[in-house]
Amino acid sequence: MNGKILEVKNLTVSFKKQTIFQNINFSIDKKQVVTILGNSGAGKTTLLKTLNGLVPNYRGDIYINNDLINLNDKNVKRNHAKRIGLVFQDFNLYPHLTVMENITLAPRLQKERPLDEIDSEANEWLMKLKLDNKKEQYPHQLSGGEKQRVAIIRALLLNPKILCFDENQPQH
Amino acid sequence: MSKIFDILPNLLRGLNYTLIVFGLTLLSSFPLSLFVAWGRVSKNKLIQKPLATYISIMRGTPLLLQIIFVYYGLPLIGIIFDRLTAVIIAFTLNYAAYFAEILRGGIQSIDPGQYEACQVTGISTFNTYRYIIIPQVLSRTFTAISNEIITLVKDTSLIYVVGIGELLHAAKIQANLHVTLIPYLLAGIIYFIIILILTKILTKIERRFVLYER
Numbered sequence: 001m002n003g004k005i006l007e008v009k010n011l012t013v014s015f016k017k018q019t020i021f022q023n024i025n026f027s028i029d030k031k032q033v034v035t036i037l038g039n040s041g042a043g044k045t046t047l048l049k050t051l052n053g054l055v056p057n058y059r060g061d062i063y064i065n066n067d068l069i070n071l072n073d074k075n076v077k078r079n080h081a082k083r084i085g086l087v088f089q090d091f092n093l094y095p096h097l098t099v100m101e102n103i104t105l106a107p108r109l110q111k112e113r114p115l116d117e118i119d120s121e122a123n124e125w126l127m128k129l130k131l132d133n134k135k136e137q138y139p140h141q142l143s144g145g146e147k148q149r150v151a152i153i154r155a156l157l158l159n160p161k162i163l164c165f166d167e168n169q170p171q172h
Numbered sequence: 173m174s175k176i177f178d179i180l181p182n183l184l185r186g187l188n189y190t191l192i193v194f195g196l197t198l199l200s201s202f203p204l205s206l207f208v209a210w211g212r213v214s215k216n217k218l219i220q221k222p223l224a225t226y227i228s229i230m231r232g233t234p235l236l237l238q239i240i241f242v243y244y245g246l247p248l249i250g251i252i253f254d255r256l257t258a259v260i261i262a263f264t265l266n267y268a269a270y271f272a273e274i275l276r277g278g279i280q281s282i283d284p285g286q287y288e289a290c291q292v293t294g295i296s297t298f299n300t301y302r303y304i305i306i307p308q309v310l311s312r313t314f315t316a317i318s319n320e321i322i323t324l325v326k327d328t329s330l331i332y333v334v335g336i337g338e339l340l341h342a343a344k345i346q347a348n349l350h351v352t353l354i355p356y357l358l359a360g361i362i363y364f365i366i367i368l369i370l371t372k373i374l375t376k377i378e379r380r381f382v383l384y385e386r
Contacts (some may be wrong), residue, residue: 052292081294092285096307105303106293158293 004066005030006051006084006162011060013043013050020046024060028162045089048164052086053077065161081106085155089166091147093139093154099126100135103154110158118157125153179346179355186342187362190328192256193338197263197324204264205271206306212276223272230269236330238262243334255334267324274316278309311381318374322367339363 007027013020021043028034038044050058053071062069064083070076093102100122107118126132129149139147155163208227211219230238243258253261282305290300310317332341343359 049288054288054291078294078296081292086292088285088289090285092283092289094286094289094304094308096311106290106295109295109299109303154289154293 003029005032005064007061007063007066008051009061009063011047011050011058011062013046013055013058045166048086048166051162051164052084053080054086081158081160083160084162084164085158085160086164087148087151087155087166091139091151093147093150095139098136098138099131099142099150102139102150103157106154107157122153122157125156129153175350175352175354176358179350179358182346183339183342183355183358183362186337186339186359189256189331189336189338190325190366193259193263193328193331193336194325196260197267198321200260200264201267202271204268205275208268208272209275209279210301212272213279226265227269227273230266231273235262235266235327236333238266239330239333255331255336259331259334259336263324263327267320270320271317274313274320275309278313279305281312282308307381314374314378314381318371318378321374322370325366325370326363 004027009025011024012022024047036044036047046055049055050071051062056072058071062071069080069083071080094105097105100119103125104118104122107113108115123132123135126135129152131146131149131153134142134146134150139150142150152165208223211223212227214220239259239262242253242262243255246253246258286304286308287300290304295303328338329340331338332344337345339359339362343355346355347353
């Protein structure tokens with residue numbers, strides 16, 4: 001039984017004539033935590049974005065749970081949020097939505113779980129990450145660390161198998 | 173004073189047309205402008221280019237000329253509209269172009285990270301626009317849109333050109349009839365009151381929906 005959750009083969013990304021990275025190969029086992037190190041501009045963010053389906057026309061193969069995932073296929077991409085999630089470097093919270101709305105919008109729109117189940121799971125996470133008194137607040141009313149935790153809950157509520165963090169150092 | 177009571181009912185009848193043209197134009201041009209703005213930011217040149225030409229023509233020629241073209245010009249090629257329909261078509265096309273350009277600026281000002289956040293959480297393009305992009309665009313462009321709405325009230329005075337007796341047209345007739353400038357003064361006061369009420373409503377909407385932006 002292969003314990004690999006993610007395998008990347010010969011991954012290449014180029015924008016116009018500039019190659020961001022070329023022929024990357026790596027694999028990650030289930031429950032493994034991996035840190036990617038590299039200089040500024042080395043392509044760390046682009047790699048995470050590619051794995052999350054944000055970079056079209058990449059070359060190479062991405063396997064999740066041994067399944068080849070073609071992220072240039074719209075139907076495959078639509079369900080990709082259940083496979084892999086991303087916490088952005090600058091969080092990308094929705095400024096016009098409250099904390100609760102930010103974290104529950106995507107699972108609500110998926111319509112795969114009852115709304116009260118989504119809400120109670122969201123409330124549990126907010127309690128765990130000490131944000132339960134912030135759920136009616138807007139992102140601009142939060143500190144950097146609080147925004148980061150909201151972004152993490154937003155990704156976790158979709159129950160992805162893999163979660164990527166882009167330069168998410170703990171903030172105080 | 174008695175003159176005022178003679179003049180006022182006639183002006184109020186004219187006001188009816190002013191409000192009809194204002195209301196119908198707003199109701200038709202704003203939804204249309206959302207589609208035009210969306211088409212303007214589209215990567216598809218077959219959608220983008222014709223819309224750019226349409227906006228350029230609408231913004232590059234006077235509204236008065238556009239009304240004349242729709243009412244007097246189109247019948248020459250067999251397309252005939254009654255006065256009010258012609259006016260609404262011209263106003264709608266003109267205002268949709270202006271609204272669309274404001275909205276386009278708003279759409280382009282949205283951080284690409286907002287689209288990316290939607291994409292990685294599996295939100296469809298339609299829902300991305302519905303729940304994330306359009307609310308933020310409306311909030312950011314609210315002041316500019318409000319200005320256009322207020323201008324629209326005053327622009328309704330242009331419909332005299334097809335013989336519709338709107339407020340200012342009614343004032344002109346009354347001024348000639350009574351040989352006095354009072355009807356113009358009254359018309360000015362009525363315009364001012366309408367815009368005052370409209371400004372209050374728009375401010376209330378702004379306070380309610382634009383609360384979050386910092």
